[in-house]
Amino acid sequence: MKIRLGSAFMKPQFAALLAVLLLNWLVFPGFFDIAWRDGRLFGSLIDVLNRGAPVAILAVGMTAIIATRGVDLSVGAVMAVAGAVAATCAVAGQPLIVTLAAALGIGLACGLWNGLLVAYLGIQPFVATLVLMVAGRGLAQLVTSGTIVTFSDPALVFVGTGSLFGFPMPVVIALVLMLAAHALMRRTAIGLFIEAIGTNLSAANYTGLRSRSLILAVYGFGGLCAAIAGTIAAADIRGADANNAGLWLELDAILAVVIGGTSLLGGRFSIPMSVLGAVIIQAMNTGILVSGLPPEFNLIVKASVIIVILILQSDRVGELVAGWKRRSTVLPQADQAKSKTQVNIQAPEKMG
């Protein structure tokens, strides 16, 4: 177990995160400062986690979807729908439990709709979820009647801006969701089944997996995660903006999953690594912000860093590096072999 944990920390994603954090520290020396004020933690690092939470939550659901060889482009729009529903409920004076149930329920329904199109009607995930990506914003606008609905229900606002054990609520929610989802995947057979479906759908069907219902459930879970993220985003700004809430975040979520090492071709996946990917993305965003670099550079810097991370992860580069290492270490290996034989020769003498 210890060895597996150790090798997990050897993954390039950790190196990438470390590099990004160090770079941030170089351009902004106060980056690692953390202060305790009013019963909660403050600092750039905490800010990275807090700002990264919505994408991390999206990435949790997106990981499972991508592992089935699918994709969900609608999560940003579903965030807007859930935010709009939550805001409307709060304005109507509903208690928190009703507000949350309504927001999460609509997210789940959106996800199941996607799953229905993909699993039962056989529509390509890209196209199937594109429908809701476009229609979702329209739906959100209908809910808010085209205005930005603001609210001040303290219970709902707490979800976005409160704190627990010193950590911002979004961070706590993301962490709990990540751990729960990871346990659900790995303590049950669901994770294995998802990987089997993503690796070879035909073989999965021949093996008796109920792949359709599992794919449906996975998209439903993705919608649920999007609704959680949408509720947090709305609670954070105390308002629902149908046009801009969650805008383009589906792309960040997909990117987080890819950075986390899950292949877009499906198969093996890791939810914690995807969350790490989301943290890396947010660390870059924050870094560019605090560095005082002109905002025009933001997207270009981000793209460059991402390219570097993806190159580091690519199998082909891995092979090249391994080949280069082999060639340059031929001599030492030969030496090792020699010393081993010497040991062998000496061993009987010792015994005698």
Add this chain to the structure above:
Amino acid sequence: MTSSQQAVLAATAITKTFGAHVALQNIDIAFRPGEVHALLGENGAGKSTLIKILTGAYTPDSGTVLVDGTPMSFATPLQAQAAGIGTVYQEVNLLANMTVADNLFIGRQPRRFGLVDQRTMARDARRILAGYGLDIDVHAELSTFSVAVQQIIAIARAVELSGKVLILDEPTASLDRSEVLKLFEVIRVLKARGLAIVFITHFLDQVFELCDHATVLRNGRLVGSQPIDDLNRTTLVRMMLGKDLSLHEDAVAGIEAEVGESLMQFSAYGLGGKVQPFTLNIHKGEVIGVAGLLGSGRTEMARLMFGIDTADQGELILDGKSRKIRSPRDAIDLGFGFCPEDRKADGIFGDLSVRENIIIAMQAKLGWFRTLSRDEQMEIAGHFIEALDIRTASAELPIKLLSGGNQQKAILARWLATDPRFLILDEPTRGIDVGAHAEIVRMISRLREDGLALIVISSELDEVVSYSSRIVVMRDRAMVAELHGADIAPDVIVQTIAAQPTSSAPFEGAAP
């Protein structure tokens, strides 16, 4: 030898290996102008490898390809095309969204003042197609025509581009009877024009109807190459399926005696257009061999029994009850297992570990939440790795790294872990090495002794004869015979397969 004429395309002593697998061994073959030459063999016999070498898609390890007696070495299919060798594949390889004329002339359109000369192109296209008896609108999109017409257009293009040799790779697979006749007319015209035509098919009728010469490959070796007049159906089937049969008379084992009680009965079970209704009573402790040529409906029958396709007629009685199988899941719940023919596409989960590949069917049976612990998984996988002698460095290795034989054993282990009572094995020994081959054959006998009912589909007659208690023969998507006792012999099987089919044409089947 009737063939005094010099071969336009010939290959001598061709050998090709892929890793440890010998795909072709020392093949000599010659194609003469004005002759239709059938190239026959089961899946994996080496037909496509040979075609790919003749057309420059592969380079042989040794041996020579000669065009008009001159040794050639093609680096690309384009060079083969320039040397006069054209190929038409089963799936029409044209651009569906462009016009007929475009398809005929793409890459070599007639030009006028630097622009494509549409008028000349249309005129030439009409002239070319008239030679094939086709009078169609050459400005229409290709996709608006039937597959048969597209096929002829593909042939026309190949002949225009090359003009000496035309290779047709299963051109009739998706055509109906009248379309096949139309295609045959075209082929006869080309033959009269002096082209050498290579015709790949697995329909024996077509061979006798159209071809002048037949060459049979099996397991990468040349079994025989003779003028069609010297052959009959029986010899041809024997060449495709069996070795020298007289050597294997002792392989006829009388294991029918100790068959157990009845397990289930398929009665008039069938699917319109795919499998004619069949009736089969399956007992515990017996192996039913299924013999038949490629496309005879043997795999389709297996798919029906396992619920991959759903039967639309007949019924299954199991445990005294009528059962419906609508999905593999239904079949698995009844205690069925299925090792598919295409191991890579339908069997293994390449990136998953050997352990996961073995336990997955059992876990699927248990459902999402009744999870096998890691220790239980290790124990089950370890047990089967040892019992079936699956050679792997570790149970955690991705299964794609294992050899074909060991992958097959792992899939067998996957089903054995579910404690099945009925196993369907579709070509369980295809594409695996000799050692693993013998082990799998032994395993089939052992499972039978343990009381399992097995259905084994195989093209290897010696093999199927050695372990079957009964043999079912498939032809033209129908079960045509059930062989017992002394009839379980390669000779009888060959006779049964080769027997003249009834009046209905094979490729029409029971069209809906």
